[in-house]
Amino acid sequence: MKNKKIYVTAILTLFNFVFLGTEYLFDNMMMNLVDSDGVVLVQNYILGASVLGFVLFPFINRYLKGYLEYVAGIVASIIAAVSVAVISGHSSYEIMIIIGCIFFVLLGITGSAAIYYSSVILRGSSQISSYVGIAYAAGVFLQFINNNIIKKEIAQKAVIIVFAVSLIWLIIYRKKFAEEKDNVDKYDSADGYLIKNKMLTGMLLVIMVALMSCIFVSLDNAVTLVHAQGSVDIGQLPRILLALSGLCAGFLFDIHNGRYMSMIMYCITLISTLCIVIINFGGIFIAGLVIFYISAGFFAVFFTASFMSLSYKMKNPEFWAGLGRAVNNLCAVITSAVSVKLLTSGSNMVITVVSVILFVLISIVIFIYLNQYYPQKQVESDEQTDEIQEEIISPEKKFELFCECYSLTEREKEVLNALLSSDKDVQDIAESLFISRAALYRHISSINQKTNTNKRVGLIQYYYAWNPIENG
Structure with missing residues (x-):
């Protein structure tokens, strides 16, 4: 069991590091080709490409078997190495976008696989959020080390390539861990709760994460705009807050078998809504940056752990397990243009009103969502x-x-x-x-x-x- 937990932590950590590290590298290289608004838009193009990968994984998992897995592993490894090398060269705008999208489709597939196989191994566990939080913190911390401790750029790129290839082959190696069944819980999950309507609950969670994503995408874009202008490098010390917030989120979300998880995230969303107002009304940027990183860490752990837990209750767990990140990235694509336009328009009152409306909608959805769950003890007392x-x-x-x-x-x-x-x-x-x-x-x-x-x-x-x- 210990080896399986180490495996889960390893593949989730590698995915978080490669995804965040490549995204950060892509943004930095794009700064040499486009202005700050353009960086925000192309960043969301590659996030959109990753959504395609998350959607493709259930089909690939169904049909890619035997020796085909190893062939795919070799091809994927080559794509990873070539993509990072091309992105590092930032030769042209069009090539950067094409290669970036291809690589992030691959990251979507591997990310969905990593999350799904982790959920298979951890099913029945009451510490899913903790493992997700630890892996997220470790991935962000590794990115910080790669960007700040390792001085040579070529070494930084080599680390990303090595970790990406390692992630691919660890996923292929999963069978030793993911097909074992000794940790399976005989109930829907270990949280002690049952669901009135599974599909409705799943759709409510999708809507909730989508609405929250609109808040966090706006925050992300606000910070990215400042970073792209060169006044603040978000890869430096403040980024440690992102790792610490993800770590704290994991342990807090697991209190009482996740009973308070949604309400904690609700409070974080409220703080994030206020953060948007602070940044756009000329508040101290560093204060908004701190709030952003704390909120972003909590949100990343929330949507990952929530869908992993929900997947145990659904008929197609390989689809649902990684859906949280897919929804988040899809919302980044859909809301990107509107978000950037609002943030650069100076319409602070409009931004505030939209943020408040989103928060009200989130409040309504969370209320309905929580009412879909009822304690298992309630069944026993009928x-x-x-x-x-x-x-x-x-x-x-x-x-x-x-x-x-x-x-x-x-x-x-x-x-x-x-x-x-x-x-x-x-x-x-x-x-x-x-x-x-x-x-x-x-x-x-x-x-x-x-x-x-x-x-x-x-x-x-x-x-x-x-x-x-x-x-x-």
Whole structure:
């Protein structure tokens, strides 16, 4: 278990470092080609490209198997090395945008993979936010070291390339960790809460993160504009605040199994709204910068951990796990032009009104979102006898109800039971059931069709996420 946690921390840290480091490098190189407004806009182009990568990952994860993974790993490694080299050369505006977008599509794919496989390993854990916060802080801190301690630019670029390639191959190496099932919780998650309507809750979380992203994108653009003008280098010491805020957010969000996570983020959003007003009404920029980095760290941990936790309750966890960053980056693209126009127009009152409206909408969505959750103890206190309650939480009873719900045959029951109780490979399981490997695959495929799941891992995840109370 310790090795698996180290693996999770490693791949999330590498992703955060490579993503933030390359974004920072791209901005700095673009400053040689365009003005401050142009830097903000092209930054959001590459963020938009990363969204495509996040969306592509579920399909790639489904079809890219066997030796194709290794071929893809080699190709991805070459793309990473060439992209960083080209970006560092800042030869032309068009080439920079094309290469930047290609590389960030790749980062979107690897980032979604890193988040999803981390969620697979951590399912059932009550410390998801802590791991996300530690990895985020470590990634930002590594970026600070790379930009400030390492003096030679060529060495800085080499570090990004090495870490990007390491991330790619660690993801390919995931099977040793991500397919183990000994940490699976028998409820939807370890938070002790159930959901009234899963899809509605997912959409509310998407809307909430999207609205919050509008606030934080505006903050990011305000800071980027000042940075691009050359008056403040945001890669220097103040950036340590970003690492510390992410670290603190992780531990604070996990208090009482995440019970106060949304409310803490709500308070941070309020502070961020005030920060926009401070910056645009001529307040001390460094004060706004401090608030920005504190808020940004909390928000990054919030949208990552929230969607990781939600993914356990959904039928397509590989899609939902990384959706938080995809939504955030997509909103950066959509709101970028409007945000920059407002920030450079000098219309402080309009900016204030828009910020307040966004905050009110966030308040409404959070209220509805939180009402979708109810304590598991509430179910147990309903009009049920102790005997029925025992049956609900009994693994044997759950298995029986699951098989009955999806009309599994006797042989399919045997296959499912073997998959749930064994860590052996397919060949060993087939031999233990006295059937051929091909026959085992047919039974698994049949169960997949009945349960609307994909592959062995998807079936196992769905089984442990399946709740007799909600599906009875």
